[in-house]
Amino acid sequence: MTRAVRVACVVVSIAWAQSAIADPSVKDLAARTELHPIETLNLSIRQFLTGDKNGKAVTIAGQLRFPQGAAGRLPAVILQHGSGGSNARDELWAKTFNEMGIASFLVDSFSGRGLTRISLNRAVFGPFDVILDAYRAFDVLANHPRIDPARIALMGFSLGGVSALYSSLKRFQQMWNPRAAFAAHIPLYAGCATTFIGDTDVSAAPIRQFHGAADDYTPVAPCRAYFERLRAAGRDVLLTEYPGAHHSFDNPLGNKTPTVSKGVQSFRACKLKEEPLGTLINAESGERFTWKDPCMQTDAHTGYNEAAANATRIAVKDFVRKVFKLEL
Numbered sequence: 001m002t003r004a005v006r007v008a009c010v011v012v013s014i015a016w017a018q019s020a021i022a023d024p025s026v027k028d029l030a031a032r033t034e035l036h037p038i039e040t041l042n043l044s045i046r047q048f049l050t051g052d053k054n055g056k057a058v059t060i061a062g063q064l065r066f067p068q069g070a071a072g073r074l075p076a077v078i079l080q081h082g083s084g085g086s087n088a089r090d091e092l093w094a095k096t097f098n099e100m101g102i103a104s105f106l107v108d109s110f111s112g113r114g115l116t117r118i119s120l121n122r123a124v125f126g127p128f129d130v131i132l133d134a135y136r137a138f139d140v141l142a143n144h145p146r147i148d149p150a151r152i153a154l155m156g157f158s159l160g161g162v163s164a165l166y167s168s169l170k171r172f173q174q175m176w177n178p179r180a181a182f183a184a185h186i187p188l189y190a191g192c193a194t195t196f197i198g199d200t201d202v203s204a205a206p207i208r209q210f211h212g213a214a215d216d217y218t219p220v221a222p223c224r225a226y227f228e229r230l231r232a233a234g235r236d237v238l239l240t241e242y243p244g245a246h247h248s249f250d251n252p253l254g255n256k257t258p259t260v261s262k263g264v265q266s267f268r269a270c271k272l273k274e275e276p277l278g279t280l281i282n283a284e285s286g287e288r289f290t291w292k293d294p295c296m297q298t299d300a301h302t303g304y305n306e307a308a309a310n311a312t313r314i315a316v317k318d319f320v321r322k323v324f325k326l327e328l
Helices: 003-022 045-050 088-099 129-142 159-166 170-176 221-232 306-324
Strands: 032-042 056-066 074-080 103-108 147-157 184-188 207-212 237-242 259-266 272-274 280-282 297-302
Touching: 032 129, 045 129, 056 074, 056 088, 056 129, 074 088, 074 129, 074 159, 074 306, 088 103, 088 147, 088 306, 103 129, 129 147, 129 159, 129 170, 147 159, 147 306, 159 184, 159 207, 184 306, 207 221, 207 306, 221 237, 237 306
Parallel strands: 074 103, 074 147, 147 184, 184 207, 207 237
Antiparallel strands: 032 056, 056 103, 259 297, 272 280
């Protein structure tokens, strides 16, 4: 055998070995996947806040994954992506729940609207459409013969986290879908820049938010204030912060060194208030909020933080086991 042939064989062997190592485990595979259409609407801020249902009809989709070896009616977690669209983080959480015997329903709020991301131009998407998407996704699952409608939780990230957090408001539920009674709300690094009318009147379902203390995309400080108000109102809420963790800290494909996401638009300098009903104003200037408001800033950091990601995974798994009454 010539040296060239030996080298080629070694290269092929290494490549095969690396491929074998990278192959997914059989236990990571869903027993069954289904794609479901979700009928929803495109709404302005005012339309959503006032319950005006005259928005433009649009069909989005969700991927429903069933765990292996599961029988009967299953608990499920709806997953809502961030402003950059669905990524590896969402898939990892879907598989995490599947391994626990829980169905996962990953909602794609963008493709059906002709979008891939909105982080560079938030004006192209109604910021509260994701909440309506969650309510409509609940109906899809609640009508599925394999899903237990009393055990449907909602989890979201950044933009999706806003939905996971504020979909708990009784006012929004009554306007848009009184049937949508989530068993739990799990927002990750949701923005809390807006004070809504009646925003401490939330459902009895527990809320557990996870946030990086170093987040300069959706800073945690407004969330501290909001959760204090919720606790003072007697609500079952908990905000967990991780020192040194930035936005999107649980995305396994994110940079381990926090990196500036050039051009992404952030509400981090905004303090918004609903006043009067259906209208958002800049609470400091008193002016009606628009996407050109000086409080809008760009170039926030994102980055993976292994310690925060692992701690969140453990906490969320323990939490949903308790909520869904699963055997340990």
